[in-house]
Amino acid sequence: xxxxxxxxxxxxxxxxxxxxxxxxxxxxxxxxxxxxxxxxxxxxxxxxxxxxxxxxxxxxxxxxxxxxxxxxxxxxxxxxxxxxxxxxxxxxxxxxxxxxxxxxxxxxxxxxxxxxxxxxxxxxxxxxxxxxxxxxxxxxxxxxxxxxxxxxxxxxxxxxxxxxxxxxxxxxxxxxxxxxxxxxxxxxxxxxxxxxxxxxxxxxxxxxxxxxxxxxxxxxxxxxxxxxxxxxxxxxxxxxxxxxxxxxxxxxxxxxxxxxxxxxxxxxxxxxxxxxxxxxxxxxxxxxxxxxxxxxxxxxxxxxxxxxxxxxxxxxxxxxxxxxxxxxxxxxxxxxxxxxxxxxxxxxxxxxxxxxxxxxxxxxxxxxxxxxxxxxxxxxxxxxxxxxxxxxxxxxxxxxxxxxxxxxxxxxxxxxx
Numbered sequence: 200x201x202x203x204x205x206x207x208x209x210x211x212x213x214x215x216x217x218x219x220x221x222x223x224x225x226x227x228x229x230x231x232x233x234x235x236x237x238x239x240x241x242x243x244x245x246x247x248x249x250x251x252x253x254x255x256x257x258x259x260x261x262x263x264x265x266x267x268x269x270x271x272x273x274x275x276x277x278x279x280x281x282x283x284x285x286x287x288x289x290x291x292x293x294x295x296x297x298x299x300x301x302x303x304x305x306x307x308x309x310x311x312x313x314x315x316x317x318x319x320x321x322x323x324x325x326x327x328x329x330x331x332x333x334x335x336x337x338x339x340x341x342x343x344x345x346x347x348x349x350x351x352x353x354x355x356x357x358x359x360x361x362x363x364x365x366x367x368x369x370x371x372x373x374x375x376x377x378x379x380x381x382x383x384x385x386x387x388x389x390x391x392x393x394x395x396x397x398x399x400x401x402x403x404x405x406x407x408x409x410x411x412x413x414x415x416x417x418x419x420x421x422x423x424x425x426x427x428x429x430x431x432x433x434x435x436x437x438x439x440x441x442x443x444x445x446x447x448x449x450x451x452x453x454x455x456x457x458x459x460x461x462x463x464x465x466x467x468x469x470x471x472x473x474x475x476x477x478x479x480x481x482x483x484x485x486x487x488x489x490x491x492x493x494x495x496x497x498x499x500x501x502x503x504x505x506x507x508x509x510x511x512x513x514x515x516x517x518x519x520x521x522x523x524x525x526x527x528x529x530x531x532x533x534x535x536x537x538x539x540x541x542x543x544x545x546x547x548x549x550x551x552x553x554x555x556x557x558x559x560x561x562x563x564x565x566x567x568x569x570x571x572x573x574x575x576x577x578x579x580x581x582x583x584x585x586x587x588x589x590x591x592x593x594x595x596x597x598x599x600x601x602x603x604x605x606x607x608x609x610x611x612x613x614x615x616x
């Protein structure tokens with residue numbers, strides 16, 4: 200194990216760190232972080248409208264006389280998921296421009312303008328336009344920030360002009376050139392007979408990508424790579440978050456729309472699926488580790504001190520005390536269960552869902568929702584809560600022998616001391 204760790208520290212960690220700190224990925228991750236409350240609210244609005252409890256549905260209909268009561272949820276969805284791509288187009292460009300110190304507000308506004316120049320007002324504002332929004336945000340930031348720094352494009356204002364006005368005129372020509380470029384792109388695409396770029400792109404690229412990411416193999420990879428990176432001290436969740444969010448929002452929206460239309464939800468793998476059935480207690484299903492330590496690790500004083508501090512945060516899926524206090528980072532004894540447990544849990548969750556034993560996750564609870572409760576909310580079913588409970592038991596069983604081994608080693612150290 201020591202040779203493996205040394206090898207990874209020498210050849211893998213430097214490159215993985217560079218990828219994790221790559222500015223475009225960081226900008227995308229931070230953009231989705233800002234919009235996360237909106238996505239949760241939108242998902243809860245869909246849950247409110249489609250709560251699968253006949254008594255609730257009948258009660259609401261009896262009060263409001265029909266389905267008019269669903270207007271609340273529809274309005275909230277329109278203000279969240281319905282314009283998600285617009286927010287992302289702005290925030291990605293904003294974050295990238297801010298990172299290089301070049302007029303982030305201007306870059307964000309130009310990005311939104313360029314996004315609408317491509318025809319987003321027709322079908323691209325919701326999650327179906329998410330991939331194009333990411334591309335537009337990145338390209339606008341790269342073009343605009345380079346043009347803003349060009350002295351030949353700056354309109355010099357006389358002394359005494361307010362700074363806000365001077366800044367606005369300094370960005371005038373860069374903004375005009377950038378938006379015009381996207382206008383030219385839109386005209387060229389239209390010349391090829393593409394009436395709706397967003398619908399065509401979604402059908403050709405985004406939807407197949409979501410289907411590929413919806414496979415068991417992708418779910419298994421997500422369950423593996425996140426704790427694997429964490430083991431070496433890299434924030435695995437943050438590093439794969441851009442990938443997860445790129446498929447997450449469209450998948451949740453597609454599932455919600457399918458249920459609203461009385462159809463079967465098409466996408467199993469999404470963020471609420473991973474959060475509710477795999478990341479219970481945090482990456483590595485560490486709620487199971489906390490319970491295992493209380494069961495067989497009471498004689499391990501260092502473990503118990505950390506565990507007592509980590510128990511309360513762990514209920515809300517915060518496991519940094521375990522990561523760096525136990526620690527789990529570079530802990531050779533815990534390497535196997537830390538990697539294996541989420542892979543086993545994602546396997547049981549995926550096949551339980553694909554076999555129809557548990558409904559597809561269609562609602563995104565806040566990531567701090569305690570285990571089991573999160574399973575119920577994500578699937579709107581007690582079957583989801585039962586599946587989460589089963590995975591919780593599995594995680595405890597896997598961690599038990601390794602906690603016992605660590606405890607025996609600690610006892611030997613105390614005896615030798």
